[in-house]
Amino acid sequence: MSAALAAPATELLRAIGPIDCDLHPAPPRMTQLLPYLDAHWREAMVTRGIDGLDLSSYPPGAPISARPDWRDAEGKPAAGLDSLRAQALDPWGTRIGILSCLHGSIAMYSEDMGAALARAVNEWLAREWLDHEPRLRASVTVCMRDPVQAAAEIERCAADPRFVQVLLLVNGDQPLGRRSLWPIYEAAQRHGLPVGVHAGSVYHHPVTSMGWPSYYVEDYVANAPAFQNQLLSLITEGVFQKFPELRVVLLESGFTWLPPFLWRVNKTWRGLRTEVPWIDRAPGEIIREQVRFTLQPADAPPGALEPVIEQMGSERMLLFSTDYPHWQFDEEGPLPAGLPEHLVPRIALDNARETYPRLRDIQV
Amino acid sequence: MTRHVVARCDEIPPGGRRIVMVEGRSIGVFNLGGEFYALLDRCPHQAGRLCLGDTIGLVQSREPGSYEFSRPGELLKCPWHGWEFDIRTGQSWCDPKRTRVRTYPVAVESGESLVKGPYVAETFPVSVEQDFVVVDI
Numbered sequence: 001m002s003a004a005l006a007a008p009a010t011e012l013l014r015a016i017g018p019i020d021c022d023l024h025p026a027p028p029r030m031t032q033l034l035p036y037l038d039a040h041w042r043e044a045m046v047t048r049g050i051d052g053l054d055l056s057s058y059p060p061g062a063p064i065s066a067r068p069d070w071r072d073a074e075g076k077p078a079a080g081l082d083s084l085r086a087q088a089l090d091p092w093g094t095r096i097g098i099l100s101c102l103h104g105s106i107a108m109y110s111e112d113m114g115a116a117l118a119r120a121v122n123e124w125l126a127r128e129w130l131d132h133e134p135r136l137r138a139s140v141t142v143c144m145r146d147p148v149q150a151a152a153e154i155e156r157c158a159a160d161p162r163f164v165q166v167l168l169l170v171n172g173d174q175p176l177g178r179r180s181l182w183p184i185y186e187a188a189q190r191h192g193l194p195v196g197v198h199a200g201s202v203y204h205h206p207v208t209s210m211g212w213p214s215y216y217v218e219d220y221v222a223n224a225p226a227f228q229n230q231l232l233s234l235i236t237e238g239v240f241q242k243f244p245e246l247r248v249v250l251l252e253s254g255f256t257w258l259p260p261f262l263w264r265v266n267k268t269w270r271g272l273r274t275e276v277p278w279i280d281r282a283p284g285e286i287i288r289e290q291v292r293f294t295l296q297p298a299d300a301p302p303g304a305l306e307p308v309i310e311q312m313g314s315e316r317m318l319l320f321s322t323d324y325p326h327w328q329f330d331e332e333g334p335l336p337a338g339l340p341e342h343l344v345p346r347i348a349l350d351n352a353r354e355t356y357p358r359l360r361d362i363q364v
Numbered sequence: 365m366t367r368h369v370v371a372r373c374d375e376i377p378p379g380g381r382r383i384v385m386v387e388g389r390s391i392g393v394f395n396l397g398g399e400f401y402a403l404l405d406r407c408p409h410q411a412g413r414l415c416l417g418d419t420i421g422l423v424q425s426r427e428p429g430s431y432e433f434s435r436p437g438e439l440l441k442c443p444w445h446g447w448e449f450d451i452r453t454g455q456s457w458c459d460p461k462r463t464r465v466r467t468y469p470v471a472v473e474s475g476e477s478l479v480k481g482p483y484v485a486e487t488f489p490v491s492v493e494q495d496f497v498v499v500d501i
Contacts, residue, residue: 267445270445270447272446273448274448277423277424277425278426278429280425
């Protein structure tokens with residue numbers, strides 16, 4: 001066993017200058033988006049009084065949605081660049097941070113309104129955040145309901161090299177491997193954009209296969225099985241065969257569930273291979289090559305982390321994240337205690353550079 | 365190696381199989397289009413009775429949604445966990461590098477040549493008029 005971290009390891013992190021793969025600016029109010037909507041949609045938003053498009057998965061007042069000391073006077077976290085710099089970038093010496101805006105446009109039933117708002121969010125990200133802070137990059141926001149318009153938005157944003165991945169939610173309209181979603185993966189692969197799948201739901205279906213739960217704790221924890229289901233869908237439907245250069249990054253997914261999941265998938269595939277003959281090697285191998293996981297939340301006691309990472313079978317799969325401003329850690333910092341110290345440089349920097357083609361050439 | 369006469373050829377028609385005991389080992393003898401193959405009746409995974417499994421064709425794919433079916437009846441699917449093995453080679457389809465079931469050389473010999481010996485025919489007499497399946501163990 002290598003030396004395990006006794007948290008906090010802030011100095012180690014600062015010396016490396018990490019890439020933070022999971023940062024969330026506060027979803028914009030409609031007044032902030034109006035400048036980025038065309039005349040029709042601007043008037044539609046005003047006359048119809050549409051606002052408050054935070055995702056229900058992260059109710060603004062819920063504890064998980066923001067660490068208390070990261071909320072401003074109005075209770076809103078990550079509302080502006082100053083707080084993001086002071087709370088998320090500067091403390092860990094973050095070299096690059098990837099913004100994923102968890103905005104309701106992702107979840108719209110209306111395909112056209114969803115596309116218009118997603119486009120406005122992307123413009124807002126570029127003009128209000130990326131233009132002012134060279135350390136920032138962003139995920140392309142798309143409305144999951146309409147993969148064709150989503151692909152067009154990916155196409156449009158890909159011209160700006162500061163957009164480095166595509167953002168989807170783990171609980172969308174359908175299993176993520178379905179062919180109707182392939183235009184998104186095709187566009188993402190063509191432009192060297194990993195597809196980031198974030199925790200959360202568009203709430204077009206119950207968040208558990210048993211139906212609607214009663215409590216937020218169920219809703220939040222149910223993200224983990226949702227990630228398993230979606231990962232399995234991506235594999236069995238052949239997305240990784242069809243798009244061999246595609247990388248999928250699971251954001252706020254947790255990762256300690258992976259080893260037993262890999263065991264079960266590999267085992268079952270051996271017996272049921274003929275159903276999915278395009279899967280030409282053990283699913284675990286495909287996952288190790290093409291799927292990555294962000295570090296926070298790390299759901300394991302300190303002593304369990306090293307064996308779990310060993311069982312994952314690769315040191316290249318974990319990407320540093322704070323999940324700011326979501327409340328995943330306190331003063332112990334974003335590197336979980338028990339993380340093998342020799343892996344920190346890989347997790348903090350190298351793995352993200354290998355995963356994101358658009359970050360390969362950053363200064364290190 | 366000892367040559368064991370395990371069946372008359374006409375007892376195992378094309379597509380058929382016979383499980384025989386030879387030197388205390390259970391062995392499956394398969395007829396694929398007139399060619400005979402013998403496999404140890406023990407799955408290398410968890411020792412299931414492999415040779416009791418279904419024989420199936422080979423399904424391959426160029427890309428998601430394409431199903432290319434070939435070699436009907438030439439793979440054996442373990443009845444316990446469904447692992448596929450190539451009857452001709454004993455190789456596992458899912459894990460060809462590490463997993464293989466033991467195979468044995470099989471020949472068809474005329475009764476006329478067999479009566480000259482040496483051979484072991486444990487369960488039935490050899491007659492000059494017929495052809496026999498002979499497994500080397």
